[in-house]
Amino acid sequence: MERETATQDVKQARPVKRDPEGVRRDILTVAMEEFSQNGLSGARIDEIAARTRTSKRMIYYYFGDKEGLYQRVLEEAYGKVRGGEMELELEGLDPVAALTKLCRFTFDHHRRNPAFIRMVMIENIHHGRHMQLSQTIGGVNQPAIEALQGVLKRGQEQGLFRTGVEALELHWQISALSFFNVSNAASFSAIFGDTLFKPGGQETLSQHVAEMVLRYVLRADHISLIGETG
Structure with a gap:
């Protein structure tokens, strides 16, 4: 025993x-x-x-080492957001619905993942040095531009989107609108109050970001399509 x-x-x-x-x-x-x-x-x-x-x-x-871990965290963070975009399956949606879905996803992803935004802010303080050293970040992010280019091309071919809109610039605009919502939340709230950062305010901003982007992309005779996709 x-x-x-x-x-x-x-x-x-x-x-x-x-x-x-x-x-x-x-x-x-x-x-x-x-x-x-x-x-x-x-x-x-x-x-x-x-x-x-x-x-x-x-x-x-x-x-x-410490910097190697930091770089790997950056790569992982970008991999997750780009993986989420791939799961949207934008190629199976009509162009207006696809662009709306991408805008809403980007805005909502960023507000739910403030650590990602802080990591990007920190890397910008370091002038993007670790991203430039990474052998994967460029490849991970390129499909985001290609997917957006596909949406734009379909919309232009169907006569819905105006010509002359560049996928890279549009990606910048969507990112900027979604990024500011997190990066400047504290300072904006301190000055103007936190109404926009409560659940109702965030839902409204998410909808309006998508509408702003669509108004920029849609031809004038198709502006009425805004809102039809929910």
Whole structure:
């Protein structure tokens, strides 16, 4: 009986082997929070290790160093937003519905993921250096322009969208409208109050961002299509 109990105690004392991929995901999730809250210089690897029940040595094994982890977090963040865009399946929608859906998705994604916006702001403080060093961020983001170009082309071929609209510029406009809503929420609220940042205000802004973009893209004789897609 004593031998059986001792065997059970040894089994319980053995550390549970963790899934390497799961460990990497946990590190990236916690690192996103740490970097987005404290920036590259202020983030602490010790804190990330403690919260993920790993070690600094393990983190460096997976990601090289602190800057390598930061760069990987950036890549992961962009990968998630672009993955969400792919799931919209815009090519199966009519052009007006597709552009509306993309605008609403971008606005809603950004407001629900403020850590992503903070990461982009931090990387701009570093003049985009880590993004330029990345071998994947460019490739991950290019399909966003190509998908938008496809929507524009279909709309122009159907006589709905005016010619001369560039996909890259339109992407910039959609991003700008959606980004400001998060990046400047604190300062805007301090000056003008937080009405626009309450649930009702956010829903209205999301709708109006899509309408503004459509008014820019639609031919004058098709403006009446705004709102028909919900």
